[in-house]
Amino acid sequence: MGKYIMVVDDSPTIRVSVEFALKATGIPVEQAENGAEALKKIKALTEKGDAIAMGIIDVNMPQMDGITFIKNFRKDDKFTPLIVLTTESEEHKIQEGKDAGASGWIVKPFQPAELLGVVQRFIR
């Protein structure tokens, strides 16, 4: 049974940056462009017997935004940590994320070490 970190962001730059920053964890990173795609991928992973160790989710995305994703995800899974990616102009989104069931957040732009630190604390 494999574990993955799921990064959900509509910007490919952010996705590969997250993947780059999390190389040190040794946990493979799965990418999705929006909430809907992420839900599908997670479903596919669980069907194969794999799981996600944590999710890193952008708030503002087309098609399905991060908050809706978190709400949906939390219907089936209460324990997996979910971190919200925000920018400083979106502080109210942190609150919304929290209400939806997010476990933490990180502000973009972040330093790789910063993200790694947050992630490592969640998935020791």
Add this chain to the structure above:
Amino acid sequence: MSESAIKEVFISEAKEIIEKLESDLVQLEENEGDQEIVNRIFRSFHTLKGSSGIVGLTSIYNFSHKLENLLDRVRSGDIAVDNSLIDLILGSIDWIRDELFTEKADTDESKSAMNALQQRILEYTGEEKAVEAGEEEETGRAKPKAGVYNYFRIKARFADDVFETGIDPLMIIEDLLTVGTLLTKNVDREQLPALDAMNPERCYLSWDLIIKTLEPVDKINDVFMFVRDRNSITIEDVTASFSGRGRELPQEKRIGEILLEKGIISEAELDAVLKYHDSHKTKIGDIIVKKGLASEKDVKDALEEQEKLKKKIELNTVRVDTNRLDNILNLLGEIVIGQSSLNRIADELDDDKDTGFQLKNALYGLDRITREFQEQIMSIRMIPIGPSFEQFRRFVRDSAHERGKDIKLVIEGGDTELDKTVIEKISDPLKHMIRNAIDHGIEVPEEREAAGKAAAGLVTLRAYHQEGNVFIEVLDDGRGVNLAKVRSRAVERGLLKEDEEASRERLLSYLFHPGFSTADRVDDLSGRGVGMDVVKTNIEELRGTVELKSEEGKGTTIRIKLPLTLAIIDGMLVSIGRNIYIIPLLSIVESMQPKQEDVKTVEGKGEMISFRGEFVSLARLYDLFEIDARHKNPWEGLVIVVESANTRIGLLVDDLLGQQQIVIKSLDNYITRSRSISGAAILGDGKVALIVDIHGLVEDIMDINSAR
């Protein structure tokens, strides 16, 4: 994945964002109140800001942050959309593009350009906002207030189900240690049950901490932000709450909006319906039908459209390097070749014998599957032409402004899918044709009004599929081609004699002649006399054809016909001596066996044959390719009449061998480049056949004939 690879990803993402922004902005100019477009533009800058920040491009990060602020104010209705705002944003995009893709990056010139733009943005957003934005910009994060230590006492009693949101209290305590240093720590273990009664998914501990830090209280609040609600957390001497305005996320299209866009219901009617909906909670579609504002069918159609939009939204995609697709395609080509050699062997077997019959049957089934397989792979390479069309919005807008014209670009059939390579190669020719439409086609507003037309001209880009081909049309409703002018220019250039009769088609075909232009003056936009002939060449390289229709006073239509794919074509196998050549089926008009008296030699034009009342040049392929042929007389062999653009020629061959799907293999440089050969194919029996490039061949023949 390295940092430079991340930068590459960013560059391609930025390119996409900029293209999208340009198209959105021009659309916004046409629909000033469209909130959906404003939202999209806002989000584009938002994304650009986030991504540029990640890769450390501070100048772009800061600049897009300002634009994001500006757009946010537009979104909230503080700032109205007008032409000068759109010009400003377009100018800003130009700056970002220069900064990203050109040498201008980081020069004094670019800095002063940025300052000028920022000044103009300030005029919209106002000083106050700018100062506020300026503070967070340096690092993108709030800086610690230097010098003075703050002390905070924190009591944290976590709810026993805290783990159920993926939160480990210990993680939060550790987070706190990144903000300051811990002075005292008390852990309350009173709630801890006996070991056998303990539930590992529950939290039983509480903390009492004192922390020393340079950070403001907000930072402490941040740490606990996620646990404050459900858990009892107190931070002494501090009461802070989170600011922030509610922001609407862009939404999917509502049914009312769809009906409104279609003009079926009016805005006032929609408002009334929405009010009724709020108070009665009935479905909007039902209300609209009940009130008789639209028929049930209209509502059903709108619902279907809504469903389609949703489906589009849910599209699930994987990005694959096109090289990989090409590899698969090449392998498939090998399969097709292998299959045709199997077919050949099967053909030699006796049908009456069971095995022969069974083998043929099995091969027939296999054939069907490979064909379908091929279609599937081809469809992966297909992308919608929409984005490629959209990129012209900016171009049309700018060129029209420059020429003092009012021109709207209409895009139809953006969903039409074409091979990716074709889309890339067609972009320049399209630009050329659009430029022609703007320069020569559409009149200035005064002239249009005098002619009883709307002041604003229309340029339409349209794409559609028909009978295995893709059609792309560039239409304008301008003045049309002035045939008298074309005629006099043709006479001037010696293409036509003064008193010679010429059909409409023939006159129009002169527009594709190299160096032919009817423009009155030469300027930087078009009219340099290179143009349509280059367009024609480019299209023919893609094995397509161009056709021009024009009606004076009403407009011009240019229609491009392209094959669906590039790698596999339908070809006609012909034999010349012991060699086999392939002629693309698309170019063949007819094959015939001429009578001896139909073949004539015309002074200065070489050998001609009469074909349906007109004379076409005859090309003896054996002569041209310097090989042996069985028949050297046209009336003994076969003549295949082919067409490239508007020129027809007859090709003398020995025989037709049949028609077949051909996988094109490109010829590398080790074979002398010939204009008349476009590639090679491997046949079922392993023989190699060359594919005749009709376009190149026709030009070769014309060159030879004119040199006579």
